[in-house]
Amino acid sequence: MLRPEPMARVLVAGPKDELERVIESLYALELVHLVDHRADDPEITIGKPLARASAVSEDLVKLRSIASILTVEEAEEPEDVAVSDLRAQVMTLDVNLREQDEARKKIEALLQDLDRRIEGLGPFASLGLALDAYRGYDSIEPVVGRVRETVRGLDAVAPEHEIVQAESALAVFVPKERADAVREFLAPFGFSPTDVPEGEGDPAELLARAKADREKWVARRAEVEERIAKLRNRYAKFVVKAEDQLQVEIEKAEAPLRFATSEHSFVIDGWVPASRIARLKEAFAAMPAIYLETLEAGHGHESEGEKPPVLLRNRGPARRFEFLTNLYSTPQHDEADPTAFMFLLFPVFFGLMIGDAGYGIVMIILGFTLSAKFRKMKELSDLMRVVLYGGFFAYIFGMLLYGEIFGIPFHAPEGSGEVDWTAILGYNIPYSPPIHKLESVGVIDLLLLSVVASSIHLGLGYVVGFANEWKHSKRHAFAKIGWLLILIGFLAFFAVLARTPDWCATSTDPGCGIASHRVVNQLFFDQPPLAWIPAEGLAFGGMTLPYFMLGSIIAGAGILIVAEPMGAMEIISLLANMMSYTRLAGVAVAKGAVALAFNTMFLPLIINEELFLTPPHLVQLNPNIAFVILGFILMFLAHAMVLILGAISAGIQSIRLNYVEFFLKFFKGGGILFSPFGARKSKAEA
Amino acid sequence: MADEGLIAMAVALTMALTALATAWAEKVVGAAAVGAMAENEKLFGKGIVFMVLPETIVLFGFAMAFLLLGKIGGA
Numbered sequence: 001m002l003r004p005e006p007m008a009r010v011l012v013a014g015p016k017d018e019l020e021r022v023i024e025s026l027y028a029l030e031l032v033h034l035v036d037h038r039a040d041d042p043e044i045t046i047g048k049p050l051a052r053a054s055a056v057s058e059d060l061v062k063l064r065s066i067a068s069i070l071t072v073e074e075a076e077e078p079e080d081v082a083v084s085d086l087r088a089q090v091m092t093l094d095v096n097l098r099e100q101d102e103a104r105k106k107i108e109a110l111l112q113d114l115d116r117r118i119e120g121l122g123p124f125a126s127l128g129l130a131l132d133a134y135r136g137y138d139s140i141e142p143v144v145g146r147v148r149e150t151v152r153g154l155d156a157v158a159p160e161h162e163i164v165q166a167e168s169a170l171a172v173f174v175p176k177e178r179a180d181a182v183r184e185f186l187a188p189f190g191f192s193p194t195d196v197p198e199g200e201g202d203p204a205e206l207l208a209r210a211k212a213d214r215e216k217w218v219a220r221r222a223e224v225e226e227r228i229a230k231l232r233n234r235y236a237k238f239v240v241k242a243e244d245q246l247q248v249e250i251e252k253a254e255a256p257l258r259f260a261t262s263e264h265s266f267v268i269d270g271w272v273p274a275s276r277i278a279r280l281k282e283a284f285a286a287m288p289a290i291y292l293e294t295l296e297a298g299h300g301h302e303s304e305g306e307k308p309p310v311l312l313r314n315r316g317p318a319r320r321f322e323f324l325t326n327l328y329s330t331p332q333h334d335e336a337d338p339t340a341f342m343f344l345l346f347p348v349f350f351g352l353m354i355g356d357a358g359y360g361i362v363m364i365i366l367g368f369t370l371s372a373k374f375r376k377m378k379e380l381s382d383l384m385r386v387v388l389y390g391g392f393f394a395y396i397f398g399m400l401l402y403g404e405i406f407g408i409p410f411h412a413p414e415g416s417g418e419v420d421w422t423a424i425l426g427y428n429i430p431y432s433p434p435i436h437k438l439e440s441v442g443v444i445d446l447l448l449l450s451v452v453a454s455s456i457h458l459g460l461g462y463v464v465g466f467a468n469e470w471k472h473s474k475r476h477a478f479a480k481i482g483w484l485l486i487l488i489g490f491l492a493f494f495a496v497l498a499r500t501p502d503w504c505a506t507s508t509d510p511g512c513g514i515a516s517h518r519v520v521n522q523l524f525f526d527q528p529p530l531a532w533i534p535a536e537g538l539a540f541g542g543m544t545l546p547y548f549m550l551g552s553i554i555a556g557a558g559i560l561i562v563a564e565p566m567g568a569m570e571i572i573s574l575l576a577n578m579m580s581y582t583r584l585a586g587v588a589v590a591k592g593a594v595a596l597a598f599n600t601m602f603l604p605l606i607i608n609e610e611l612f613l614t615p616p617h618l619v620q621l622n623p624n625i626a627f628v629i630l631g632f633i634l635m636f637l638a639h640a641m642v643l644i645l646g647a648i649s650a651g652i653q654s655i656r657l658n659y660v661e662f663f664l665k666f667f668k669g670g671g672i673l674f675s676p677f678g679a680r681k682s683k684a685e686a
Numbered sequence: 687m688a689d690e691g692l693i694a695m696a697v698a699l700t701m702a703l704t705a706l707a708t709a710w711a712e713k714v715v716g717a718a719a720v721g722a723m724a725e726n727e728k729l730f731g732k733g734i735v736f737m738v739l740p741e742t743i744v745l746f747g748f749a750m751a752f753l754l755l756g757k758i759g760g761a
Contacts, residue, residue, distance in 0.1 A: 328731035443752060579745060586748045656738040659731065 002336050004671070005273045007033075007308035010280065012268040014290040019266050020050060022290060023255050027248075027678035031280055032270040033309045034677050037260040047256030047266060056253055059087055060246040062094045063239060069101050070232040072239045086242055093235055100228050107221045114214045121210060123169030123194055124203035131203055134171070134196045141179040143172045148190030157185045255677065270677070271308050308333045311674035318343035320385040323378075328659050329669025335468045338658075338667055345457060345662075346386070346654050351393025352449070353587040353650035355437065356595070358406035359643050360398050363391025387647065390654075401519065402588075403433025406639055407595025413439065418596070419603050419612065423619045434519045437592035441514055446585035448498050448520040454581035455491040457657065458574070459484060461665030468666050479563035483665075485556030486574055492533050492549040499525040502535070577661050583653045591646045598638035605631030690758050697751045704747025711740035 010032060014022060026032055037046055066072075123146055124131065134142045147170040154161055158178040164171045170191065174182050183193065199206050260267045272280055277294050284290050310333050312322045321343045331337050354360065367388025374380040403410035405421060410429045412418035413436065422428050436442040462484040469477040500521055504512030515521055524530055537546035553571075560568040605627045608620045622628050663669075719733035 328735070440752075440756065444756075447749065447752065576742060576746075579749060580742050582745050582749050583741065586745060652734065652738065653741075655734065656741070659735045660739065 002340055004331060004333055004337050005275070005311040005313045005674075007271045007311070007333065007674075008274040008277055009295040009308075010270055010272045010277070011293040011295075012270075012284070012290060013265060013293070014287070015265050016261065018287060018289050019047075019256065019259075021287065022266075022268070022284075023050075023252050025283055025287075026268070027252055027255075029280065029283055030676045030678040031272050031276050032268070032677050033272075033674050034255075034258050035269040035271065035306070036258045037267075037269060044260045044262050044267075047259040047261040049256055050253040053250065053253035055087070056246055056249045059090050060243065060250060063090055063243050063246060066090070066093055066097055066235075067239050067243065069097055070228065070236060070239065072232065072236045086245060089238070090242065093231070093238075097228070097231060100224055100231070104221065104224045104228070107217055107224065111214065111217050111221065114210055114217065117197065117210050118207065118214065120194065120197045121203050121207040123166075124197065125207040126166040126169050127164050127171050128166070128204070129164060129171065130201055131196065131206070132200050137173075139176055140173050141176045142196070143170075143174065143179055143182050143186070143193065144196060145170060145186075145191050145193040147186065147192075151186060151189050151191075154182070154185065157181045251678075271674070273311055273674075307672065309674040310671035312337050312339060314339045314343070317385070317389065320382045320389075321346065323382045324386070324655065324658075326673065328663060329667075330671040330673050332668055332671045334471065335668055336464050336666065338464070338663060341460060341464070341662070342658055343389075346658060347389040347393045349453070349584060349654040349657055350390035350650050351395075351397045352401075352453075352584050353653060354390070354394035354591065354646055355397045355402045355588050356404045356407065356591075357395050357398030358404075358639075359646065360391045360393070360395025362643060363387050363394060363647065367391055387651075390647075390651070399433075401433060401435050402437055402592075403429075403431065404437070404592070407592065407599050407642070409433075409436065417613070419599065419607065419619060423612070423617055426619070434517070434522075437589050438596065441518070443585060443589055445518045445520055446588060447582055448494065448518065448525070450581040450584045451491070451494045451498075451578060452520060452524050453584060454578040454661070455487060457581070457662055458487055458577060458665060461662045462487065465666030468668075475563045478559055479567060480666075482556040482559030482563060483567070483574065485552050485559065486571055487556075487578075489549045489552035489556060490575060490578060491530075492546055492552060495525050495530040495533055496535050496537070496544070496546045496549070499531060580661055581657065583657070587646075587650055587653055591642065591650070594646075595639070595642050598635070598642065602631050602634045602638060605634065693754055693758050697754045700747050700751040700754065701744075704744045708740045708744040711743065712737060715740065 012022060012026075012032075037044075123144070124134075127144075134144065146168055147165075148168070150165065151163070151170060154163060154172065158172075158174045158181065160175060161178075161182070162173040170186070172182055172186075183191070197203070197206075256266070258268075260269070272294070280294075281292060284292050310330050312325070312331070314322055314337070318340050321339050324342055324346070325331065325337065325339045351360070354363070367384045367386075367390075371381045371384035371388065374384065398404050408424070409418070409420050410431065410433060411422055412420035435445050437446070462480045466477050466480040466484075469480060498515070498518075498521065500512060500516040504516065516526065518525075533546060533548050535544070535546060537544040537548075538550065539545075557568055557571060560571070606622055608622050611618050611620055622631070715736050719729070719737050722729045723733050
């Protein structure tokens with residue numbers, strides 16, 4: 001569970017005429033992660049694709065063009081369609097569809113021409129002159145075009161002219177030598193010249209004819225499109241399924257490109273999970289011509305670039321957290337897989353930060369339903385599962401630690417004027433939660449809890465780091481011990497500072513009461529082994545540095561100086577790492593404050609405030625029912641926002657504590673994910 | 687009394703300035719991280735790590751502010 005699945009190297013060799021059968025069975029087995037053969041020996045070269053590869057890829061290209069004409073998307077739900085005789089079906093569909101597509105393209109080109117003609121005829125139709133009237137002059141030039149306003153005073157540039165004007169169009173007949181001057185004159189009126197369209201006769205009539213043509217072709221286009229749509233309805237599922245099938249075929253047909261081949265034989269090189277070797281052997285037992293050789297990993301086969309791929313093997317719910325590990329980096333084959341620790345601590349941190357039973361319940365429900373709903377999208381489904389576990393801890397902490405449901409506490413502090421569940425339910429909840437997020441005592445408790453959380457988390461990181469390094473370098477492994485000692489030293493400082501002092505046993509000092517009532521004191525600081533740390537220490541700058549702490553840090557630093565001299569200079573960064581866990585307190589407080597703010601704003605709409613503010617502080621619905629409804633709507637929106645923003649921030653902070661503080665203590669990453677040949681399930685099967 | 691006002695100011699300044707510093711740093715890192723992710727989506731995990739690193743600054747601020755707040759009589 002803490003280590004990735006051990007891998008074994010496997011070699012499959014055989015005569016070439018068995019190649020296709022071997023590919024088929026390897027594909028079906030989904031067990032072998034292929035290692036590509038590099039051709040550096042002229043005798044043993046990279047294999048050639050199977051004979052059908054080119055035909056299959058041709059079909060695939062055709063199918064893809066069909067898919068693009070039919071606008072079939074991958075998301076199309078593929079049903080079980082018979083795809084026997086794929087090739088013939090693709091051909092028929094291709095011919096059929098190509099015809100329609102070409103017809104559509106032709107019609108579209110025609111329509112464009114018609115649109116241009118209609119556009120060009122427009123001004124001439126409104127001018128009313130026959131098209132012949134614009135042509136065949138020797139000394140006169142017609143200046144025709146669109147114009148924005150009525151033209152006046154043309155006499156100034158062309159004393160001899162004839163002008164025909166209609167709305168937004170104009171034709172001026174002038175002597176040729178004046179034409180340029182006239183155009184210049186017309187420019188300020190918004191004149192833009194137009195060519196006289198081809199054809200003879202009345203332009204209005206021509207225009208009407210062109211428009212009629214256009215309508216006819218639009219109708220034709222609709223017909224063709226309808227036919228294409230029919231084809232789409234009929235074949236969309238087939239196309240998706242067929243494309244899928246062809247991709248599988250191509251993968252199989254091109255697989256020899258990854259194998260080593262000589263003239264008559266082939267060798268396939270790959271990795272198999274060691275536990276599944278028997279399954280592989282069994283599959284090839286029926287092929288006597290095939291020779292199968294397996295080597296356990298770690299037999300000199302791990303030169304650079306030949307590292308085994310990594311298959312994480314977490315069980316049960318922890319599986320759902322693998323994507324979080326892979327999001328950072330896939331572990332190396334020989335290092336610990338941190339997924340299990342993520343599974344243990346991520347939801348706890350998340351829950352501590354959300355810390356509200358109401359939000360917890362909502363997250364559990366959302367996480368459960370959405371992870372089922374998005375089962376097909378693995379990562380999204382996993383993410384929702386993570387939300388579910390986080391929500392579970394948010395619920396637990398919300399009930400037991402903070403006593404809060406939707407930002408409303410079980411018991412509001414005396415005289416705060418806040419609404420609490422005891423007042424709402426009219427029933428004194430017999431449990432008094434130990435931490436109130438928004439009181440300074442509670443915040444200090446949370447901050448100290450963060451210190452404990454940091455020590456546990458970082459300590460775990462160093463222990464795992466020690467185990468990881470032990471095989472590689474004893475020196476680096478000991479450096480982790482050094483770090484661990486320094487961490488214990490820092491923890492000792494906080495423990496002595498925060499624990500209930502001994503003299504409190506005989507004192508009634510109120511400070512003693514506060515300290516001994518803190519959750520963190522009851523659970524950790526006042527309990528062994530932390531309570532055993534002797535308090536005696538060196539007075540320094542108003543603080544007492546316990547001798548135990550000093551000893552532990554000096555010992556740790558000593559080890560570091562020997563084992564990892566550069567690390568010794570960064571001892572103080574460990575303190576920064578510990579401080580980083582105060583985000584647990586920070587986010588919890590901030591979220592609680594935002595929820596409280598919304599409640600303070602909107603609860604008075606729902607409840608009868610006057611009645612609540614006077615003793616005996618009864619909570620009743622606001623007599624104005626409109627306000628009650630409005631209040632509930634606003635409360636719903638506000639809490640939905642707090643929930644979503646809270647989940648995002650708590651999620652990111654929690655993942656950060658794992659990625660930055662925890663992973664950096666031991667995790668290298670950079671492994672290759674195990675992806676066996678054939679695992680690319682067709683979408684229909686997935 | 688005057689001291690309490692000063693301490694309160696210090697608390698506010700600590701929070702505000704550390705938050706500003708964090709925002710500034712995250713702005714730079716965030717832009718670069720998104721840029722890197724556009725090139726290679728696998729960098730998302732590393733991007734997040736770098737993106738949230740500067741948050742430690744505001745957390746120091748939070749812790750210091752809280753300790754300062756404790757110095758206001760009885761709060």
